[in-house]
Amino acid sequence: MKLTTSPRIGPATLTLLASTFLVAAYNTAFWRNFIIATGHFSLGHLPLIAGSVVLIVMLFNAFLTLASFRYVLKPLLIVLFVATAFTTYFMNKYGTQIDRSMIQNLVETDIGEATELLSWKLLMTVVLLGVLPSLLVWRTRIDFPVGPRGLLRRGGFFAGSLTIAVLLLLAFSKTLVPSLREHRELRFLLTPTNYIQAINSYVKFKRAKTVVVAPLGTDAVKAVRGSGNRDRSVTLIVVGETARAANFSLDGYVRMTNPELAGQPDLINFPHMQSCGTATAVSLPCVFSNLGRENYADAQAYAQQGLLDVLQHAGYKVLWRDNNSGCKGACARVAYEDLAKPVPGNQWCVNDECYDERLLEKLPDMIRDAHDDMVIVLHQKGSHGPAYYKRYPASFKRFVPVCETIELDKCSAESIVNAYDNTILYTDHFLNKTIELLKASAASEHVNTAMMYFSDHGESLGEHNMYLHGAPFMFAPAEQREVPFMMWMSDGFRSRYQLDQSCLKERAGLPYSHDNVFHSVLGMLSVKTSVYKPALDLFGACVK
Ligand SMILES: [Zn+2]
Known part of the structure; x- marks a missing residue:
């Protein structure tokens, strides 16, 4: 196959396309629940939904921009597409949220049980949402900017994406922040961040189990002060919340x-x-x-x-x-x-x-x-x-x-x-x-x-x-x-x-x-x- 037939684009275009594709193609469960959590679907609700779509695209784009280097971006996108396709299939089929316990089930399940989960529909999903976009990315020729100018451009795209995300968050915070807090399940539905967080949490959890808590102040003793009274003491420490x-x-x-x-x-x-x-x-x-x-x-x-x-x-x-x-x-x-x-x-x-x-x-x-x-x-x-x-x-x-x-x-x-x-x-x-x-x-x-x-x-x-x-x-x-x-x-x-x-x-x-x-x-x-x-x-x- 001749390379000249491959599409050529800049990395910024690719990260933006990939972010949009991730937000739109894999996240039907998230958006369904998001619309319910933030109220209902109506015309007046449209700016909030559109704003939230752009917000998440910009956040994904900011992080992909950090990885937009030769030998890094393509493999990363391919891994993301394939893994997210699997995740999407299981979320839609079982209506599950992806959290630490799901990763634990997955890791600690034996092969026999795992093969029962395989199906034609899974294969189709992985081909459509995982393999096809991966092939497209693989065949795309990317002109990575090099040197200090290249770094500066990436810095600009990163900062620009984050700024747009923060501005949108501020604009919609009155609805968005309370809804996200009350509906914590949403963050277990947004993919690929859900399984990345879950894997991270699982690794931490596994490590924490083996942590030996270091002792502190084992030399502590009560000293007697002056000639005051010697009655026993009861000290209440009241820890307030959000005051x-x-x-x-x-x-x-x-x-x-x-x-x-x-x-x-x-x-x-x-x-x-x-x-x-x-x-x-x-x-x-x-x-x-x-x-x-x-x-x-x-x-x-x-x-x-x-x-x-x-x-x-x-x-x-x-x-x-x-x-x-x-x-x-x-x-x-x-x-x-x-x-x-x-x-x-x-x-x-x-x-x-x-x-x-x-x-x-x-x-x-x-x-x-x-x-x-x-x-x-x-x-x-x-x-x-x-x-x-x-x-x-x-x-x-x-x-x-x-x-x-x-x-x-x-x-x-x-x-x-x-x-x-x-x-x-x-x-x-x-x-x-x-x-x-x-x-x-x-x-x-x-x-x-x-x-x-x-x-x-x-x-x-x-x-x-x-x-x-x-x-x-x-x-x-x-x-x-x-x-x-x-x-x-x-x-x-x-x-x-x-x-x-x-x-x-x-x-x-x-x-x-x-x-x-x-x-x-x-x-x-x-x-x-x-x-x-x-x-x-x-x-x-x-x-x-
Ligand atoms: Zn608190």
Whole structure:
């Protein structure tokens, strides 16, 4: 065959054609579900659908552009076409989503079982969507630009594609972001990213199984401080969810969203606290680790012990009570109570979830019956969106009108903020009730009590046309990064740990971050260990 008969095109044309083909030819299941998830099919809906098609084409194009080099692009496209053809066949035939467990089934199935899945229809699909486009790519002559000019061109196409994708995402974020969050199955339907992610996750999972968790702070001991009282202590660490400092009146919000906490004279509020990440899956393991934001990596956090382990090494009993979706590894080796699953008849549970006050159930009994120093983590559901209106009992529906759907595009900006502010009102009530409970225990049980509260990350409520959270940290707006942080201590607690309240109040206005939490908890509870860094302990300067 003469080469001159082959079509000749530039790599940019090829990546754009291939991206469009991937989005259009293999993704019928995705688009069917996408249209249902974002509402319905109508003329008014067309811009959203068209915009989303272009958005995904541009994302695929950006990544293919990174690979648009001689000896790389063609083999990559051929592998993608063939593998995606197989995936598409199985998704359509079995209506399955492609996730880690599917890859696990595939890898761990023996040949005998696998051959039962083969059929003529599979062969046809693979020929039509895999082999034919591959042949076309194989026969195409591509004029790769070379040298610095070539790199510059690729850089331009990459940046251009990403820019278009980001602009489209911003333009449609009010519908797109909540729909994608509520319909997580969509990301298991979009191919080829679904199986690439699934394979990646499977490999990680296999490796994680063999990871030996490195010990941390095994030298930790409780030091006795000064001549204060010696009663045992119970420290509550309340981990908030999606609460942003911007909507706490204690942090300067114009609306009174902290009416109850404002009446707590001994509460110390820290108005300048930065989160470690913009999503629970990052912030939570990060804040309980000693890695700090700059050095944080998921794999590293899971491969070593964290704050709660060090506290246990020092002799503190630790319990994690959860009304959220788990602790993301932060509580792996401590006692754990799942309070997120509704129990019939429980006064705090409605439909399929429970209000945060359930986290306080039986807490006075636990505090009474614990004979040792104890640290209890309460993990709130807090202000988790987009269904803000589901997070609080009816009596906290005080800012109205309220957005009562997850389709935020159907709500006014005001009603979205109202719903969110009601969640903050409820958290205000929950925290105040926690403090009152700790006061009562301190008075009746001779126990030194304290509460530390911080949120995992903030939330966007339409500023810069952004919603929810999870923006890359570097580009994340302040609303997603600035979180509330506060501290309440009983007199006995301050006496035992020799902490100076007025000194702390004075220093509360300084800028802090999640990086301070690990060392501050150790410092506050007078834990001596080689992994403690005094420079990051925000209580350090206030120990008498
Ligand atoms: Zn979160």
